[in-house]
Amino acid sequence: MPLLQLISRRLLQLIGVLAGISLVTFLLVHMAPGDPARLLAGERASAETIAAIRSQYGLDLPLWRQFLTYLANLASGDIGLSLRFQRPVSQLIKQFMWPTLFLTGYVLCLAIPPTVVLAILGARRPGGIADQTVRLLGIAGLTIPVFWLGIMMSRFFGVSLGWFPVSGYGTGFTGHLHHLFLPALSTAIWLVPVLTQSLRAALIEKTTADFVTAARAQGATERQIFWQTMLPNAALPTLNLLGVMVAFMIGGAVIVETVYAVPGLGTLMVNALLGRDYYVVQGLTLIFAVSTVLITLMVDLLTAFIDPRVRF
Amino acid sequence: MNSLSGFRPRGAGAVLHGAALVAMGLCWTVPAFADDVIRVVSPYQTTTLDPMRSAAAGNIETYGQLYSRLLRRNSETGALEPGLAEKWEISPEGKSYTFHLRDAQFSDGSPITAADVAFSLNRIRSDKRSAYPAPLGAVESVTAADAKTVLITLKSAFAPFLGNAEIWNMGIISKADVEKRGEEAAFATVPVTSGPYEVKQWKPNEKLVLQPNPHYWRKGYPKSDATVELIEITSPETRIAMLKAGEVDVVRAVPWAQIDELKAAESVDMRLEPSTTIYMTLLNHKREPFSNLKARQAASMAIDNKAIAAAITRGYAEPANTTLPGSVDFHDKDYPGIPHEPAKAKELLAESGMAGRDVKILATADAPAQQTALLIQAQWQAIGLKPVIVNVDGAAWWDATGKGDYDAAANWWYNETPDPDLAVRWAVCGSCGSNSYNTFYANARVDALVEQGTKEADQGKRAEIYKKIQKITTEEVAQIPLYYAPNAVAYSKRLQGLKLTPSLQWTLEETSIGQ
Numbered sequence: 001m002p003l004l005q006l007i008s009r010r011l012l013q014l015i016g017v018l019a020g021i022s023l024v025t026f027l028l029v030h031m032a033p034g035d036p037a038r039l040l041a042g043e044r045a046s047a048e049t050i051a052a053i054r055s056q057y058g059l060d061l062p063l064w065r066q067f068l069t070y071l072a073n074l075a076s077g078d079i080g081l082s083l084r085f086q087r088p089v090s091q092l093i094k095q096f097m098w099p100t101l102f103l104t105g106y107v108l109c110l111a112i113p114p115t116v117v118l119a120i121l122g123a124r125r126p127g128g129i130a131d132q133t134v135r136l137l138g139i140a141g142l143t144i145p146v147f148w149l150g151i152m153m154s155r156f157f158g159v160s161l162g163w164f165p166v167s168g169y170g171t172g173f174t175g176h177l178h179h180l181f182l183p184a185l186s187t188a189i190w191l192v193p194v195l196t197q198s199l200r201a202a203l204i205e206k207t208t209a210d211f212v213t214a215a216r217a218q219g220a221t222e223r224q225i226f227w228q229t230m231l232p233n234a235a236l237p238t239l240n241l242l243g244v245m246v247a248f249m250i251g252g253a254v255i256v257e258t259v260y261a262v263p264g265l266g267t268l269m270v271n272a273l274l275g276r277d278y279y280v281v282q283g284l285t286l287i288f289a290v291s292t293v294l295i296t297l298m299v300d301l302l303t304a305f306i307d308p309r310v311r312f
Numbered sequence: 313m314n315s316l317s318g319f320r321p322r323g324a325g326a327v328l329h330g331a332a333l334v335a336m337g338l339c340w341t342v343p344a345f346a347d348d349v350i351r352v353v354s355p356y357q358t359t360t361l362d363p364m365r366s367a368a369a370g371n372i373e374t375y376g377q378l379y380s381r382l383l384r385r386n387s388e389t390g391a392l393e394p395g396l397a398e399k400w401e402i403s404p405e406g407k408s409y410t411f412h413l414r415d416a417q418f419s420d421g422s423p424i425t426a427a428d429v430a431f432s433l434n435r436i437r438s439d440k441r442s443a444y445p446a447p448l449g450a451v452e453s454v455t456a457a458d459a460k461t462v463l464i465t466l467k468s469a470f471a472p473f474l475g476n477a478e479i480w481n482m483g484i485i486s487k488a489d490v491e492k493r494g495e496e497a498a499f500a501t502v503p504v505t506s507g508p509y510e511v512k513q514w515k516p517n518e519k520l521v522l523q524p525n526p527h528y529w530r531k532g533y534p535k536s537d538a539t540v541e542l543i544e545i546t547s548p549e550t551r552i553a554m555l556k557a558g559e560v561d562v563v564r565a566v567p568w569a570q571i572d573e574l575k576a577a578e579s580v581d582m583r584l585e586p587s588t589t590i591y592m593t594l595l596n597h598k599r600e601p602f603s604n605l606k607a608r609q610a611a612s613m614a615i616d617n618k619a620i621a622a623a624i625t626r627g628y629a630e631p632a633n634t635t636l637p638g639s640v641d642f643h644d645k646d647y648p649g650i651p652h653e654p655a656k657a658k659e660l661l662a663e664s665g666m667a668g669r670d671v672k673i674l675a676t677a678d679a680p681a682q683q684t685a686l687l688i689q690a691q692w693q694a695i696g697l698k699p700v701i702v703n704v705d706g707a708a709w710w711d712a713t714g715k716g717d718y719d720a721a722a723n724w725w726y727n728e729t730p731d732p733d734l735a736v737r738w739a740v741c742g743s744c745g746s747n748s749y750n751t752f753y754a755n756a757r758v759d760a761l762v763e764q765g766t767k768e769a770d771q772g773k774r775a776e777i778y779k780k781i782q783k784i785t786t787e788e789v790a791q792i793p794l795y796y797a798p799n800a801v802a803y804s805k806r807l808q809g810l811k812l813t814p815s816l817q818w819t820l821e822e823t824s825i826g827q
Binding site for chain 1: 357359360365366367368369371372440441442443444445446496500515516517518543545546547549550553554556557558559560704705706707708710711712714725738745746
């Protein structure tokens with residue numbers, strides 16, 4: 001199937017996904033107990049005040065009418081206004097998006113090189129000492145909760161040693177690198193074992209693949225075989241896994257962002273949920289859905305590029 | 313041969329080596345923050361800059377920095393002092409107040425006039441969306457007699473009026489600006505302010521950056537030119553780590569468990585400041601078992617609030633003896649409180665016929681609420697109730713208590729001024745619009761005493777009235793008082809003159825930065 005057709009079919013699917021997600025989120029957030037007007041006005045506000053605020057924001061209308069208004073606004077490119085801050089949701093998302101994207105990129109930079117090294121070390125002699133060590137480290141990395149690791153690292157490297165800031169995003173590129181190092185590292189420590197397991201298994205599997213034997217028969221050196229044949233093929237399943245993880249991080253860097261007070265989308269999402277800021281929650285869910293679809297599309301394209309046999 | 317066994321990951325090793333070098337390169341010591349910023353972190357958010365629109369904790373603290381009131385409270389003595397009003401006269405029968413304004417300007421340099429005062433106060437009083445009109449409940453009219461004179465007429469004499477005119481939501485805003493930009497736009501980003509600070513930048517959900525208002529009426533204030541950042545951080549662990557790492561100057565709401573550690577820290581001034589906060593347990597009087605007086609008394613007697621206060625606050629809070637905060641005026645310190653008598657509680661519960669009843673205890677996720685719920689559950693179980701803890705978030709908590717869909721719920725409240733009038737109206741008055749803080753407790757005699765308390769000018773007689781209110785509501789167990797908690801705030805030692813007053817206002821304008 002030609003590339004353009006693949007992309008256009010995916011984008012069409014995206015519309016369906018978004019429609020479904022917006023309906024489900026809308027119903028979920030509106031049916032959760034809790035009133036944004038109450039949280040906005042504070043505990044001392046009277047019932048009349050709450051009613052006035054609800055009517056100002058159209059929260060007193062029947063649910064289906066609120067949903068239709070939301071859809072109509074969405075169709076015209078308006079994802080709504082934050083109930084708490086009276087600002088466009090798009091503006092809030094723009095403000096909080098960069099730290100999250102930077103953090104995600106940072107995590108990838110910190111996670112991919114050790115993943116490759118560890119997977120190769122492990123796969124060279126499956127069951128050997130190196131492999132056992134890598135697996136043990138992997139289990140340790142996976143089982144340590146990210147929030148606990150985050151708190152411990154911020155206490156040790158941030159508070160006791162004073163090497164890294166324990167909060168915020170910093171200014172300028174080096175500032176971001178410095179501020180986000182601990183959050184990126186704590187996420188990477190959790191991510192590396194997941195990816196390593198996948199890559200290691202694929203590498204071991206590929207050592208006996210026909211095309212490897214064929215390449216060897218044709219006189220290719222071991223180095224050539226590894227870099228040109230085995231690694232690209234073994235990387236495919238891990239690439240898919242990585243795509244899922246990146247999408248997950250964009251939507252779910254909640255824990256690490258909370259521990260390190262990074263003003264990113266995760267923090268925004270948690271506060272919007274607690275404050276029942278309906279349109280922010282919906283806007284963020286849409287953004288997460290779009291990024292998930294786009295990332296999987298990119299991964300698929302990359303896969304097709306690496307392995308010509310994969311066509312859709 | 314395994315093709316991997318012959319492979320040496322030289323390239324990959326170099327990458328790892330490089331990454332380690334980068335990481336080490338990043339490990340420079342955090343520079344001390346610039347001296348011209350005071351950073352305050354709090355779990356409470358600023359959600360609106362319009363002083364009329366919210367009575368939620370973070371906003372209250374912000375309003376105090378942005379808007380001046382007619383009167384102000386001396387941060388040292390707590391006494392009421394002239395604010396925007398230079399002086400005032402009260403008519404002999406106590407019904408009309410004439411305020412004379414000083415020459416003062418808004419942050420945009422325009423004069424603050426009587427028209428602005430009338431506009432601001434009338435908005436709080438009569439706008440439907442006003443979050444807290446109660447302090448002006450006794451007001452009949454607010455008018456501008458001339459540019460510098462404001463005339464306020466009351467429906468009847470009202471003793472707490474001057475104190476109420478000082479609280480956080482009585483801030484004066486610019487009429488001209490609100491009319492020009494429209495209500496939403498005027499407060500959306502950079503409002504025109506009358507207080508010590510103006511907004512430099514607002515990043516909702518992250519921080520509010522303030523800078524001194526050059527036109528502030530108190531000459532020489534704010535004492536420091538520093539900008540102020542009010543930063544919102546939900547996680548208590550993170551707030552404490554930021555303070556210890558020297559990234560912030562002030563941490564609000566320090567968890568009890570962290571106090572001893574911070575007291576030992578050299579650069580930190582850990583203070584327990586007086587507050588009007590009371591931690592208590594709401595009971596739902598609208599349905600069984602707690603619609604039954606004996607069941608409520610049994611529930612109250614079953615609770616050892618001295619032990620609860622000691623366990624939860626590590627002894628930093630005082631056990632409560634009445635339904636009113638310990639530091640409001642006319643608090644009855646001599647009242648013995650409800651004794652802890654589990655055996656008698658068991659008997660009372662049996663008499664009430666409510667033994668074995670299910671009790672739904674609502675609890676939010678924060679540590680004190682969870683701990684309180686657990687301790688109460690254990691003590692009620694011991695006398696024969698069947699308590700179940702239902703965990704909810706704040707929004708669901710308010711929803712359920714507002715609708716009366718609960719039996720018990722641990723929480724706290726505070727009074728914005730030393731006068732007990734707003735406290736009793738909020739917590740125990742059935743006819744004052746708060747449903748006695750969602751307990752639905754109603755006693756006509758208490759309601760009458762609440763009204764009487766505001767009309768009485770004689771301080772001795774007022775004290776008697778509030779004593780009676782405390783006695784009746786504590787005996788009838790309107791709520792179960794647990795403990796009076798101080799505000800636990802940690803400050804960097806480089807700041808001088810900063811504190812959080814019992815009315816939840818920061819004295820930032822009086823703060824200077826030492827070396």
